Amino acid sequence: MSLVFTLASRNLFQDRLRFVASLIGIVLSVVLVMVQMGLYFGFGRMITTMIDHVSTDLWIVSNGVKCFEDLSLLQTGMQKRLLAIDGVAEVVPVVVGFSAWSLPDGAMTPVFVVGSDIAAGGLSPWNVVEGTVQSLTVPGTVAVDRSYYDRLGVSGIGATSRIRGQRVTVGAVTDGIRSFTTTPYVFTNLGSAQSYIGLPASFTSHFLVRLKTKADVEVVRQNILSNISGIQALTPDQFREQSRSFWLFGTGAGAALLAGVLLSAIVGTAIVAQTLFSSTKDHLYEFATLRAIGASNGYIYKVIVCQAVLSAVIGFAIAALIGTAVVHFTAKSALQIVIPPNLMIELFFATVVMCIVSAFAAILRVIRVEPAIVLTR
Amino acid sequence: MTEPIIEAVNVSKILGTGPARVQALNDVSLSLGSGKLTILMGPSGSGKTTLLSILGCMLAPTAGTVRICGTSISGARPQELAKIRRQHIGFVFQSYHLFSTLTAAENVQLALDVRGEQGHQAIAKTEEVLASVGLTSKMASFPGQLSGGEQQRVAIARAIVAEPSAILADEPTAALDSANGRVTMAILSKIAKERDRAVLVVTHDPRLFEFADRILYIEDGSLTHEELTDPKSTEAQQKS
Numbered sequence: 001m002s003l004v005f006t007l008a009s010r011n012l013f014q015d016r017l018r019f020v021a022s023l024i025g026i027v028l029s030v031v032l033v034m035v036q037m038g039l040y041f042g043f044g045r046m047i048t049t050m051i052d053h054v055s056t057d058l059w060i061v062s063n064g065v066k067c068f069e070d071l072s073l074l075q076t077g078m079q080k081r082l083l084a085i086d087g088v089a090e091v092v093p094v095v096v097g098f099s100a101w102s103l104p105d106g107a108m109t110p111v112f113v114v115g116s117d118i119a120a121g122g123l124s125p126w127n128v129v130e131g132t133v134q135s136l137t138v139p140g141t142v143a144v145d146r147s148y149y150d151r152l153g154v155s156g157i158g159a160t161s162r163i164r165g166q167r168v169t170v171g172a173v174t175d176g177i178r179s180f181t182t183t184p185y186v187f188t189n190l191g192s193a194q195s196y197i198g199l200p201a202s203f204t205s206h207f208l209v210r211l212k213t214k215a216d217v218e219v220v221r222q223n224i225l226s227n228i229s230g231i232q233a234l235t236p237d238q239f240r241e242q243s244r245s246f247w248l249f250g251t252g253a254g255a256a257l258l259a260g261v262l263l264s265a266i267v268g269t270a271i272v273a274q275t276l277f278s279s280t281k282d283h284l285y286e287f288a289t290l291r292a293i294g295a296s297n298g299y300i301y302k303v304i305v306c307q308a309v310l311s312a313v314i315g316f317a318i319a320a321l322i323g324t325a326v327v328h329f330t331a332k333s334a335l336q337i338v339i340p341p342n343l344m345i346e347l348f349f350a351t352v353v354m355c356i357v358s359a360f361a362a363i364l365r366v367i368r369v370e371p372a373i374v375l376t377r
Numbered sequence: 378m379t380e381p382i383i384e385a386v387n388v389s390k391i392l393g394t395g396p397a398r399v400q401a402l403n404d405v406s407l408s409l410g411s412g413k414l415t416i417l418m419g420p421s422g423s424g425k426t427t428l429l430s431i432l433g434c435m436l437a438p439t440a441g442t443v444r445i446c447g448t449s450i451s452g453a454r455p456q457e458l459a460k461i462r463r464q465h466i467g468f469v470f471q472s473y474h475l476f477s478t479l480t481a482a483e484n485v486q487l488a489l490d491v492r493g494e495q496g497h498q499a500i501a502k503t504e505e506v507l508a509s510v511g512l513t514s515k516m517a518s519f520p521g522q523l524s525g526g527e528q529q530r531v532a533i534a535r536a537i538v539a540e541p542s543a544i545l546a547d548e549p550t551a552a553l554d555s556a557n558g559r560v561t562m563a564i565l566s567k568i569a570k571e572r573d574r575a576v577l578v579v580t581h582d583p584r585l586f587e588f589a590d591r592i593l594y595i596e597d598g599s600l601t602h603e604e605l606t607d608p609k610s611t612e613a614q615q616k617s
Binding site: 001003011014285293295296371374 | 459
């Protein structure tokens, strides 16, 4: 085996204090990048959670709607026109909107009502841990998430309250359906939802369109758009992308997270570069000796890059452990940090690249070393 | 007549520019053949180290020609000079310049590693040269655990392990006491004779003359004269 690794690792570990300082820099940088990317992914996942949890081929929403929560008004009569289009098998209305939930002390708190025809396969709650989804077909029955018990002043199945002055009973309880807007979701049937948000029965917010077998989604989508004006017909992927784009970039939240990622990476690169440069400077006569005994530039680069990669691997391993702990502790929080396995792999390679980029300054310093300096000391 | 290992013809070297400009070497010509230990003698600032740097392909001459094993290094780029050093020259430095984080064996093996020689054969060669300088028991020691004399012997082993044609030693005994200095010179002399290498030792210590086959004197950047020593008298001196 080549001595490159031996030389690189021993040079690196020789000054433990400097190595620890370098590791702290890498770990801080990687954890920051990881957390911000995790927030970005968690945010993205929460934004599209409703779209992700319903099976449909197309979403029909009003023109100008940018996300699931946006105000969308469609006449219920459009359902028949949609059904008349070739290839459409089923059209299910969905009503969404903000309303006010009465607390036991008389105060009010905002809720986001989601209502649809449960029996027709509308947008119904998932992860139901108490009660049943079918109970929502009974007027005045709602499903809430148990993480919002305190916010809503309820304690489980059978609890009662009022939405917009109308009596409601909790008939189902879910686990983990949290809103990134922090406003609790309240699921119910279509009629109750219209009533809670003050929407006339002749209006709905969205339509779910399911197609006949073998129908081409794009063809049907174009047919819908050419037959009905003032609407958008979006595939789930398009609606997801539109929602993410609005919340992450339209509001600047995602851009801020990505800017944080970039800054963290720059800080990490600078710290590692400084450490490698200072280590290289301390071992300058050794590098000059290597040159004097005939080592090629490639051999010397390998030693420095090997130091950088070693720092990256050790730093990333520690950061990954911290990242995993952060993911675990935020699993039940309002804004989850989501680090999918492929993000972890990508971050590992990004860390290696960051450390190799950091080695450039050290390499540039070594290139300028004259081997003859070993004869002057 | 055999071709010289290192040959310098009318070599001059100017260091610095403007008011700091110094004529470090002036029209120096010499040749070093295999099987001989040559001493380059001169006072401080006479140009010994500059000449060694040029003969060792670390510095380019301002004028003149240097040939290593028949190949001219004129106009060679740094990477080509590194290749010539790798193939033909071994160095022994005054301050040893061993790698403090590597063991004696690893320091020696490094000279093979930079030449792409690894594995069992490299280890065997390393053990053989360390044994030849009497350091079999110190192979696993780090430089900090070795005496100055032992460190210099490791440096010599590193210089010879790749079997270069020439060994260039810069004041190899300057940091050693007299006994260790003599041991070091005896090893270098043995390398010249038994391994048939061209060995050039830069020094200003006249006590080392007994090990030389030839002594070159340099002053103010010019070779002033040379002496050929009597091998018989040297042998007699060594025995006494």
